């Protein structure tokens with residue numbers, strides 16, 4: 001039985017849960033948040049006991065708190081650390097940075113949707129959907145190659161982008177985005193060296 005006040009329902013492969021897990025490390029909240037490996041997409045899914053959405057990440061805590069969605073949870077975790085470091089220092093700073101956060105989120109969503117499409121039986125897949133999302137992903141990689149997200153202080157978009165780029169290599173190893181994008185590759189390698197990234201590595205595929 002954990003005595004930590006918060007519980008993060010997660011799976012080791014979920015990039016959205018990984019975002020929150022990296023925030024936990026970056027904000028030093030390991031002694032406050034228990035990670036709970038949930039059985040999503042099964043009838044035993046423990047998340048369903050706290051939310052009808054049934055998705056990871058879901059965060060529960062004192063006073064009946066139940067938060068769903070990685071964006072909300074990340075911002076909440078950043079705040080309970082006492083001195084938020086990942087969502088802008090001021091309101092103006094926040095809004096100046098927010099478009100990058102949304103871009104990182106859009107890339108992550110696109111990769112997750114495309115991954116799900118490949119989980120369907122072959123005769124239920126949509127090749128046009130797969131191509132459309134693939135083109136979106138390449139567009140964002142090209143954008144990041146022109147302007148890697150390392151201007152100014154680190155924020156939640158750095159975590160979102162490094163997770164998304166790693167997830168792309170994990171799910172689509174034959175579509176390696178690195179060879180034609182040296183600046184982005186360099187940025188990725190530096191970010192991937194951080195303890196928060198190394199502590200949340202995706203499991204080896206069996």
Ligand SMILES: N[C@@H](CCC(=O)N[C@@H](CS)C(=O)NCC(=O)O)C(=O)O
Pocket residue numbers: 013014015016017040041054055056057068069070071112
């Ligand atoms: N927008 C959500 C997406 C979360 C999401 O799609 N989670 C997936 C795992 S990567 C999930 O729990 N899937 C289980 C299901 O669809 O039942 C977030 O940012 O948290």
